[in-house]
Amino acid sequence: xxxxxxxxxxxxxxxxxxxxxxKSANEIFTQNAKRRAHxxxxxxGVKYREACDSESHPNSFPIILGLDVTGSMGHxxxxxxxxxxxxxxxxxxxxGVPDATLLFIGIGDHxxxxxxxxxxxxxxxxxxxxxxxxxxxxxxGGGGNAGESYLLAWYFAAFHTKTDAFDKxxxxxxxxxxxDEPCLxxxxxIAIREIMGSGEKSxxxxxxxxxxxxxxxxxxxxxxxxxxxxxxxxEWKNLLGENCIAIENHKEIPNVITKIICNKFKNINHISxxxxxxxxxxxxx
Amino acid sequence: xxxxxxxxxxxxxxxxxxxxxxxxASQKKxxxxxxxxxxxxAAHTVMIENKKHIHSSFCSGALRGLPSYxxxxxxxxxxxxxxxxxxxxxxxxNTKMFIHPLAKVTTPFDxxxxxxxxxxxxxxxxxxxxxxxxxxxxxxxxxxxTDLIGPKSMLIEKLKxxxxxxxxxxxxxxxxxxxxxxxxxxxLEWNIKDYTFLLNYNHLIFEGSQGIxxxxxxxxxxxxxxxxxxxxxxxxxxxxxxxxxxxxxxxxRIYSTRHGNGWMSNxxxxxxxxxxxxxxxxxxxxxxxxxxxxxxxxLNYALIIDGAYNLYSKKNLVVTCLDQLDIPFDSKKIxxxxxxxxxxxxxxxxxxxxxx
Numbered sequence: 001x002x003x004x005x006x007x008x009x010x011x012x013x014x015x016x017x018x019x020x021x022x023k024s025a026n027e028i029f030t031q032n033a034k035r036r037a038h039x040x041x042x043x044x045g046v047k048y049r050e051a052c053d054s055e056s057h058p059n060s061f062p063i064i065l066g067l068d069v070t071g072s073m074g075h076x077x078x079x080x081x082x083x084x085x086x087x088x089x090x091x092x093x094x095x096g097v098p099d100a101t102l103l104f105i106g107i108g109d110h111x112x113x114x115x116x117x118x119x120x121x122x123x124x125x126x127x128x129x130x131x132x133x134x135x136x137x138x139x140x141g142g143g144g145n146a147g148e149s150y151l152l153a154w155y156f157a158a159f160h161t162k163t164d165a166f167d168k169x170x171x172x173x174x175x176x177x178x179x180d181e182p183c184l185x186x187x188x189x190i191a192i193r194e195i196m197g198s199g200e201k202s203x204x205x206x207x208x209x210x211x212x213x214x215x216x217x218x219x220x221x222x223x224x225x226x227x228x229x230x231x232x233x234x235e236w237k238n239l240l241g242e243n244c245i246a247i248e249n250h251k252e253i254p255n256v257i258t259k260i261i262c263n264k265f266k267n268i269n270h271i272s273x274x275x276x277x278x279x280x281x282x283x284x285x
Numbered sequence: 286x287x288x289x290x291x292x293x294x295x296x297x298x299x300x301x302x303x304x305x306x307x308x309x310a311s312q313k314k315x316x317x318x319x320x321x322x323x324x325x326x327a328a329h330t331v332m333i334e335n336k337k338h339i340h341s342s343f344c345s346g347a348l349r350g351l352p353s354y355x356x357x358x359x360x361x362x363x364x365x366x367x368x369x370x371x372x373x374x375x376x377x378x379n380t381k382m383f384i385h386p387l388a389k390v391t392t393p394f395d396x397x398x399x400x401x402x403x404x405x406x407x408x409x410x411x412x413x414x415x416x417x418x419x420x421x422x423x424x425x426x427x428x429x430x431t432d433l434i435g436p437k438s439m440l441i442e443k444l445k446x447x448x449x450x451x452x453x454x455x456x457x458x459x460x461x462x463x464x465x466x467x468x469x470x471x472x473l474e475w476n477i478k479d480y481t482f483l484l485n486y487n488h489l490i491f492e493g494s495q496g497i498x499x500x501x502x503x504x505x506x507x508x509x510x511x512x513x514x515x516x517x518x519x520x521x522x523x524x525x526x527x528x529x530x531x532x533x534x535x536x537x538r539i540y541s542t543r544h545g546n547g548w549m550s551n552x553x554x555x556x557x558x559x560x561x562x563x564x565x566x567x568x569x570x571x572x573x574x575x576x577x578x579x580x581x582x583x584l585n586y587a588l589i590i591d592g593a594y595n596l597y598s599k600k601n602l603v604v605t606c607l608d609q610l611d612i613p614f615d616s617k618k619i620x621x622x623x624x625x626x627x628x629x630x631x632x633x634x635x636x637x638x639x640x641x
Contacts, residue, residue: 111401188452190398190417193424200425202452 003054004125006089011126015086025078031137037115038135041106043156044197049103051122051163051173057099062122062163062173063092063261064216066105066153070113070142072226073179076250077106081133084254089126091258097265102129103161105153106136107177110191111184112143117152117195122163147184150177150220151205152195155187158211160196166215174261175216178253180229183220183239209239219243219260223250288530289489291519291598294496295587297543299565299574300536301605301629303329303345306492308603308627308634309534310346316488317352317383318344321518323494323510324360325391326413330564332632336376339564342366344492347378351490354483355430357387358518360418362396363433363469364462370473383476386431391418392444393462398451400570412570419511426450434475480525489528491519497587508547517594531598532624535588538606539614540579545571552577557609562632581618588621604640605629616641 015021018028026032051062067077080088092100106118120132142148157175165171185205192199203211212218220239224230224246236244245256290309294300306318306329320327329340331348342365344353355361361384370380395414421427426447432440444463448454483489493514498504500514516533523531540557543549544565555576565574602623604614608630616626626641 186452188398189424189426189450190421190452200450202449202454 003056004123004128005056006093006124006126006129008086008090008126011086011130014127014130020081021083025075025138028081028134029077029136029138031135034137037106037118037137041118041120041132041135041137042115043117043119043160043195046119046160046196048160048162049119049121051101051103051161051165053164053168057101057124059099059169060101060122060124060164061097061099061171061265062101062103062161062165062216064103064105064153064157064161064173064175065257066107066150066175066177067136068148068150068177068179068181069106069118069136069138069140070108070148070181071140072142073223074138074140076178076253077133077136077138079250079253081130085129085133086126088254088258089129091254092261095258095262095265097261100124100261104129104132104136105156107149107153107179108139109142109145109147109184110149110152110187110195111145113139113141115139116149116191117156119156142181145184147182148179149187150179150183151187151203151208153177154205154208154212154218155192155203157216158208158214161215163215173216174219174264175212176219176221176257176260178221178223180223180226180232182232182235205239217243217264219245221253221256222246223253224248225250286530287484287487287489287526287528288532289491289519289523289528291491291493291516291531291533291595293493293516293533293535293591294514295498295535295537295584296496296541297498297547297549298495299542299544300496300538301603302493302536303331303340304605304629304632304634305534305536305603306345306490307331307333307349308637309490310349310351311634313488313490314350315486316346316490317354317483317486318346318490318492319354319356319483319519319522320344320359320494321356321491321522322358322512322514324389324413324415324418325362325365326415327494328564329492330562330632331634332562337562338373338376338378340369342369343373343378343380343382346490346492347373347380348376350379352379352381352383354478355382355384355388356518356522357385358513360389360391360415361430362391362414363473364466365413367469367473381476383478383482384430386429386477386479388430389418389422390428390430390433391415392428392447393459393466394444394448394451394453395421397453397456397459397462412568416511421447421450424450430475430477433470434477440470480522483522483526491516491522493519497590498583500590503590505548508545515591515594516598520595529597531595532601533591533595533598534601534603534627535591536603536605537579537584539604539610539612540606541577541583543575549575549577550580550583555610559608559631560606578612579614581615585620588619592621599624602626603629603637614640
């Protein structure tokens, strides 16, 4: 997956004809009426989602976007499809990351929701990205259990993704989760079995964060639109330090993401140039 | 020749399997009663003179003086078993209990997770850990009746891995329950016996749980029980023991009942009388008992399903609670030929009458 290019004109034309700007969320996210996740996004039995290099994207750069699809955050996917996704892609591409490949993950609550984890595919093309995003089921669940299953995104990234970036270039991808609640602190084996179809070990959120960090730089964008979100920020800061980005206005999400990706990419290139520079200084005997 | 009688609920449970089992037990004092589906969620009421007991882990023959046997298809929870044993002792019931080595043990962790999980509550759980126990036994974290008589240190290791499976390693909330669980295991006498033990008896009474419409294969998912509530398992045991003389007693109330969420037909308000002894009352997980007019189409449907599991059995129909409703039973609407139709007219099995 991920060999198509992002075509802004085609995207704009399709958005118009599909009515992304005018239609309601339930009209765009057609799984909502069916009250179930799309078959292709159910993670049960999925071994890997792969981000591979291709002719059009020789240096694929994997980015995972874990979107909270519970009650108070379910509007974010709608904003993304309305206008933010092309904004985000143009920011990334123009910011010097031409081969970004994006994986959408829908996150709910494994203690309460029927579909706590939905998984798209790594994609770079406008059409494919729109497809996976609009296929997501905005379950609007969650529950009064002081958290959502952001740790499921970490679990999936750590154990069920394969990226050429890491395997060929030893380059970490970037994983974002976006939400307004604390992270649930444990993922029991029973939940993993229900969601993935197999699994024999329980994990704490810290275990999974460490696993995900082996191949991704992990960020959380905490949208501070409620007192609970403000309180949650303390725990998020403890977990992620600087990689917890608190924002007051959700409109900032595409800018924040673009900035992090482009900075990270520049740094990676910068460092490798530097390394090369150092090597060049070594006098060959 | 050995004989088996099987009691099956035709609806969503609460049909009167307890009273029917007691009726059969009252005719055969040397029998043993066998549970072949479900587990500790049963609430089978038996009243004999001034004694009343709601059987849950023990079979509905205990009050009548018959021993109980839990087959491999069932779950049980030692704490409930101990509590019920003490209740039965006060009533001079038979507390002799035999258990198949592979019967599945519910742990405090199964119950805790069952009650915490909102999805289970929506599916109609009664919060006693049956579904979680059955599902866990499909994972590598199994616990069988035999594990209760093995080395204690091994049992502790198994319990540790089960607590990890549920992510409850350091949970303070269930510490007390766990201690009582281990105490109950110490306190109870464990007679672990495979099916050959049943050959000591000439008369076997198989007591079903719930009803055919809640069967995991035949009910409407997800509002089903994690068990085969048809005669399937009982027939399997009869076949293993080569018992050919099998008689089935299908039980329905004169009106339909359902406890917990899920579809039911004909749900309506009915004016009932003489129902002061109703066992199926409000609980936090399933809320109140739902009732409706008897759906003969559903009765016939359930009978066809069960017929497929027992080809050569004699069949009887038991209609309970006939004293509670003024609408009579219409046997013409039943499409199966029965050897007999029996009616019950009070909470006591002595008031059973042959109708046909």
